[in-house]
Amino acid sequence: MRNGLYAALIAAVMAWPATAQEAPIQDTIQSQIEAFQADDFARAFTFASPTIKGMFGTPENFGAMVKNGYPMVYRPAEVQMMDLRDVAGNLWQRVRITDQAGAGWLLDYMMVQTAEGWQINAVQILPAPDVGA
Numbered sequence: 001m002r003n004g005l006y007a008a009l010i011a012a013v014m015a016w017p018a019t020a021q022e023a024p025i026q027d028t029i030q031s032q033i034e035a036f037q038a039d040d041f042a043r044a045f046t047f048a049s050p051t052i053k054g055m056f057g058t059p060e061n062f063g064a065m066v067k068n069g070y071p072m073v074y075r076p077a078e079v080q081m082m083d084l085r086d087v088a089g090n091l092w093q094r095v096r097i098t099d100q101a102g103a104g105w106l107l108d109y110m111m112v113q114t115a116e117g118w119q120i121n122a123v124q125i126l127p128a129p130d131v132g133a
Contacts, residue, residue, distance in 0.1 A: 021118070025093050025111050026081045028118045036066060036074050049112050049121040070123065072099040073107070082106075094126075 028047050035044035041063030045053065048062060056062040067074050082094040093109045110122035 021091060021111075021113075022084050025084060025091065025109075025118050028111070028120065029081070029093060029095060029109055030079065032120060033073060033076060033079055036063075037076075039063075046116070047120055049114065049119040051121055052119075070107075070125070072097045072103075072105045073123070075100055077102070 032044050032047035035041070035047070041059040044066070045056075045059035045062050048056075052062070056065060076097045077100050078098040080096040082096055084091060084093050086092075091111045093111060095107045095109060097105045097107060099105060106126040108124045108126060109120055110124075111118050112121040113119075
């Protein structure tokens, strides 16, 4: 019993840094999605990390990439924040998005903390079949 309690305590302490950042990270992702929905690529670009900004150069290039490569992010029907995980020292926020056609998508957002706050450093579309209720 003592070992089980100790393991639970260790797990809770190790999860605390990620949990403490959950709200500001989720706010960053949600704010970027809202900017896309308003076609405000300049604002959406402010939530991208310096690495992403360097890759795309302009908000217009960034917006075109999202429209073409991540249409479910550009125009989602529904967004649900899921778990925030620490993977090898990086924080990854899982997000479930339902697109305009009703298909479900799982995405992982890699987050980095900068002088401007939490920013998005990568987005991965996860291979997951849409499972209906």
